[in-house]
Amino acid sequence: MLVVIADYQVLTDRETATHLDEHVLGLIADHLAAGIDPDEATIFTHSAIAALNQLLLPLLSLVTVPELQRNPTVKDEITHSGRSSVSGLMFTYPAHQAADILFCKANLVPVGQDQLPHLELTRTLARRFNERHAPLFAEPDALLSAAPLLLGTDGTKMSKSRGNAIALRADADETARLIRGAKTDSQRHITYEPDSRPEVASLLRLAALCTGTDPHTLAADIGPGGAAELKRVVTEAVNEHLAPLRAARQNYAADQAGLRRILTEGNHRATEIAETTLQQVRAAMGTTYSASPSR
Known part of the structure; x- marks a missing residue:
């Protein structure tokens, strides 16, 4: 099991990310309290895995602008962002999520019902890469819970950014x-x-x-x-x-040093996985270059 803390996502609808360190460590505490075992699972932050983010470029080459525009989750987030225009990060976020899933060659992704369009795009990108370059990625399936959709307290989609959710840290x-x-x-x-x-x-x-x-x-x-x-x-x-x-x-949450240690170890494991996958992607695309031996 790999658990991504999508810290780059904060910047999709904000100009700055304040108290990010506090929020990241809080999310790790949430996961541990919910039963995630850091010895069995890899908990990592999106921003720390350079090879994962480098996968975004070849994946973006496989998706069209109209396909991104049609994504209903992106359209909904743009509507609720309260902005006249949105950043390229928000617009391309489905491709970022695809990189989060495909870098570790995940075959099963626990999602809510609203995330199904994102996962379908991930499946499409995996299929297109396999057809265009080499059979490298599985097409991951969705894992829906008994309640694939819960509304927030305001009757709309539950979301931390909309302030309509109940946090685990709440008393x-x-x-x-x-x-x-x-x-x-x-x-x-x-x-x-x-x-x-x-x-x-x-x-x-x-x-x-x-x-x-x-x-x-x-x-x-x-x-x-x-x-x-x-x-x-x-x-x-x-x-x-x-x-x-x-x-x-x-x-x-009281053991901040322990939380940082878990994240450091998780980032290290995720980096190793991402670098291996990136090497395979480069080989499949023919972008592995080496200098000729000197004579």
């Missing part, structure tokens, strides 16, 4: 505040109808995931209790489920 009181402000609808009786009541359904699904129950059953139990009771149930379920993870995260 119980902050979690309760965020869920109290979550969008529902005007109907008092609670039912689980994902198509017609997406905001309510997303909250029910979240509580069901945390408690191991069925969202239909939860909806029936809450029934006439309305949005207030729904949010109480969700808050209790989320805080109870996350309590041991948050305690573990606090312990990991």
